Structure formats: structure tokens, C-alpha cells
Amino acid sequence: MNLDYSQFFAMRMELLVLAVFLIVFLFDTFASDKGRKATTPLAIICFGLATVAGFFCCGDAVTAFNGMYETSPVISTVKCILNIGAFIVLLQAVNWVDSEDGAIRRGEFFELLFVTLFGMYLMISARHFLLFIIGLESASLPLAAMVAFNKNKYESHEAAVKYIFTAVFSSAIFMMGLSFVYALSGGSLYFSDIADMIATQPNSVMLITALSFVIAGFGFKLSLVPFHLWTADTYQGAPTSVTSYLSVISKGSAAFAFLVVLCQVFGSVYSDVWEWMMYALIILTITVGNLFAIRQRNMKRFMAFSSVSQAGYIMLGIIAANVLGMTSMIFYILVYIFSNLGVFGVIQAIENKTGLVSMDDYKGLHKTNPWLSFAMTLAVFSLAGIPPFAGFFSKILIFTSVTEHESTALYVLVLIALINTIISLYYYLLVVKAMWISPDEPVVPSFRSSCIERFALWICTLGIVLLGIISCVYGTIYCVSDQAAANGFFASLL
Secondary structure, eight states: OOOOGGGGGGOHHHHHHHHHHHHHHHHHHHSOTTGGGGHHHHHHHHHHHHHHHHTTOOOSOEEETTTTEEEOHHHHHHHHHHHHHHHHHHHHHHHHHTSTTTGGGHHHHHHHHHHHHHHHHHHHHBOBHHHHHHHHHHHHHHHHHHHTOOTTOHHHHHHHHHHHHHHHHHHHHHHHHHHHHHHHTTSOOBHHHHHHHHHTSOOOHHHHHHHHHHHHHHHHHHTOTTSOTTHHHHHHHSOHHHHHHIIIIIHHHHHHHHHHHHHHTSGGGIIIIIHHHHHHHHHHHHHHHHHHHHTOOBHHHHHHHHHHHHHHHHHHHHHHOSHHHHHHHHHHHHHHHHHHHHHHHHHHHHHHHHOOOBGGGGTTHHHHOHHHHHHHHHHHHHHHTOTTSHHHHHHHHHHHHHHTSOOHHHHHHHHHHHHHHHHHHHHHHHHHHHHHTOOSOOSSOOOOOOHHHHHHHHHHHHHHHHTTTOTHHHHHHHHHHHHHHHTTTTGGGO
16 A cells, blocks of 8 residues: 555544644643643634534545545534534533642543544544554543543542443454454455455354444444443443543444444345344343433433433434435434533533532422523433424434334334333433422522533533424435435445
């Protein structure tokens, strides 16, 4: 492979994040102790500019490094959505990283976050499993350090240990599956080569085992049942800003990467092998997530099992394996980012002021903090899929994408998902009941959250409302998804 340095310009989104990382790293390294207080606004401003610039990087489909890396309008769109979510997380984290406990390590928080985002970009754009593994580890290992960021708290250490051990074992299982795939393909790690080789071979036990291991590896990143056991403890022990980042940005990037690998590598065995595996995973994930969420009183554990359930709904877009499925999945991730970060924004605002994270502490919240109660209500209504908020339309669209296939099994799958939506409505309304209906005296005192926290919540609230009204966002995503399909994204499924 001839190395042409001009190929690096195809990685415009990655270069933007690396530039922000280097600016923050150099400033944090060489600034005086007093000057380091400017690290937080510097990181937010630079990344905000990079997020805006990312919308101008959505060019034509380009491959680089002999086909190992690919970018296209749909890939750039997903990266822009992840940037929006990461920017909101940065805004919500300001008070925490500038606090007495976090200030000494504020630079490390931003640097680790940008490194993980860079790794997620590589996962999405990789068309060679070597580059994919580099992106996967770049996204996973720094997250363990972020989970353990509150080094003086035992829960943070415990969460990090559980996360890193699960990550190590899941990566080992994933790479074991890749070794089988490597053998089946005749010694290639290119997605296209593996897909061509698999298409010409009968479905062997080795292929089914390899695919099972690959799905298990992705199952960890997405918190799919039964690979979800790390989620609740990690979400509870990690700093709330890290928890919100794990729940939306990490999940969104893994979901699209999962779609790419299944469709472009294992597409030829869709109906015979991985379709039925996904049926079982989706039903288990949605059902178990919902049932365990009902039992939770800690808000971070509650949101952990909520995110497990939401991962199952996101997987419906993958099982659809068509343009509408891809569009609905990307739109669902966008809505999920605003809705979930809206909930975590309220959780973090209350935790920063009072240290309270139990659902029982939210009783009578509307009497002391009506604005926070209103924002939380909109966010949980959207997560539950209540009209006219954006979450309702994202669920309708993702159900519609699945029912495009006239299959009895898929109709049953959607029916089970709909029944689970009713169950989720019950436990989401438990939060609303505590805030608005409970006769108990308020536990959380009246307080005024910071300007930056209110700004982040306004962004989430506007996103929840406007995405349910403005159809051009979904239309734009559909156009870039249709273009990807025309360029052969689903070719191996045919």
C-alpha cells in the first residue's frame, strides 16, 4: 500500500477532534496553575467550533488507505450527531469538573473524552478489522479511566474494575470470533473480502460460532442482555457526566458500527443465521431492561436499565436491514441523545447541589424546582414514546421499518416491543408521579442551577420538542441513508 499523505484529508472529522485534543492537552500541560482554570471554557469553545465545522465535512463517499477507511454523507451525519451529544455532555460537566474534587484533573477528563470520541469515529469508518479494533480499544480503555475519575470514592473504583474486566473479556471473545472469520476468509481482514468469501461457502459451525462471538462483543458495548450485567453498577459508581456519556455517545457509535459489520460482512447469512440471533437478543434486552427498571430507586441505576431497554429498540433498526431501518435507527439515536441527556441533566443538577440521587428524593420536586420538574417530565415522556414528543415518532418509525418485511416473526417481534412500551410507560411515570403527584413534603430544596446547566437543559428540551415537529431532519437522514444504499451499503444482503 502506497502511503499518500493526502489521504488523511479524508479523515476530516477525526482530524478536527485530534486538533481539539492537542489544543486542550498542550494548554493543560504548559499553562500555569491559575491559567488552567481556562481549560474548561477552552475545551467547550474549541469542541463547539469543531462540532459546527463537522456539518461542513459531509462530502461525497471516499475511501482511503487502500479501502481500510471509508467516509460518506451518512457516516459524517452519524459523527455529527455524536458531536452534538458530546457537546451537551461537556456543558453538563462544567460544574463538576470545576468543583474542588474535579478541578485538579479537569484536563484529563476532556482529553480522555476526546480520545474515546476519536476511537468511536474509527469504529464507524473502519472497513478493515485491524482499524476497527484500534478504534474499539481507543473508545473503551479511556472510558475505564473516566469511570474511575472520582478516585476518592469506593463506588467509582468498583465501577471501573467491573467495566474494565467486562471490556477485556468481551474484547477477547470478539477477537476470537475474528480469528475464525480470518480463517474462513482465507487470511483477509477487509470487510469486502470476508463478505465475498462467506457468500461462497455453506453455513458452517465455525461461521455460526464466529458470528455469535462477534455479536457478543458488540453486545457488551450496547448493554444487550445477557451482556448487560456491568451496566447498573458502572452507571451508579461513575461520575454522572461519565454515566451520561456512556449511555448515549458510546451506545450510539456502537449501534451504527454494529449495523455496518452485520450488513457489510455477514449480510449473506442474514436470514439463515444472525436474524434469528437478533430476535432473541432484542426480546430479552427490552423485556429484562424494563422489568429490572421497575425495581430501581436509585436514579442512575434506573437510567441504566432504561438504557438497556432502549438498546433493544435501537436494534430493531438493525434487524430491519433496509434504508428505512438505517434512517429510523439514526433518528432514534438522535432523539435518544436529547431525551436521555435531558434526564441526566436534571439528575446532575440536583446531585451537584444536594448529593441526592434517589427517586424518593424527587417527591414534591415541582414545588421547589418547577423548571427542573418540567424538563425531566418532557425527557421521560419522550423516552416512553408519549406523543407529541420526539420519542413517539422515533418509536413509530423504527417499528414501521421492521414491519416493511412481511414476516410473521417480525410482526410478533414488534408486538412484543409494543407491549414492553406499555411496561416502560409505567416505570417512567413513576418519576413523574414522584415529582408532581406525591403528597409528601419536598426533599430537594429550592435552588437555582447554573447558567451553563440551564443552557444544556434548554438544548435538550428544544431537541425533544422540535424533532417531533420538524420533519426535515428525518428527511435529511433518509436522503443520506438512501445514498448509502445506492452505493452498495446493503449489497451483501441481496
